[in-house]
Amino acid sequence: xxxxxxxxxxxxxxxLNASKGxxxxxxxxxxxxxxxxxxxxxxxINIVLDNAKEVADGNVKKNIGLTFLRGDTIIFISPASxxxx
Numbered sequence: 001x002x003x004x005x006x007x008x009x010x011x012x013x014x015x016l017n018a019s020k021g022x023x024x025x026x027x028x029x030x031x032x033x034x035x036x037x038x039x040x041x042x043x044x045i046n047i048v049l050d051n052a053k054e055v056a057d058g059n060v061k062k063n064i065g066l067t068f069l070r071g072d073t074i075i076f077i078s079p080a081s082x083x084x085x
Contacts, residue, residue, distance in 0.1 A: 016041050019079040024049070027075045034069065038077075045071030 009015050019038050026034045026047070033056065036049030052064040 013041075013043075015079065016045075016047075016077065019077075022079060025055075025078040026069060027078075028069065028073045029075060030073075034064070034067070036064075036067070039066075042071075045074055045077075047071070047074070047077070 009018065016038070020040070022038060023035060024038045026036075026049070028034070032054060034049060034052050035055055036052030039048040039050050041047045047069050048066070049064075049069065050066050052067045053060045054062040054064060
């Protein structure tokens, strides 16, 4: 994320908006992690990921594809890219 983008973030949802169309890492309750392209989100932080993959220890565990994740199961969303094996 570049410095210009960081300066435009004033509210938490601004970060999600800036991350649309980009790869994000999502940590869920129960120690599950998903990586995928953020397609959409709402005020409850329900999100839609495309090309989603379940990951564990930096490795792809399962390819999911297009998926919906409920906001109340999400611990964090990171816009940082990952290098998966």
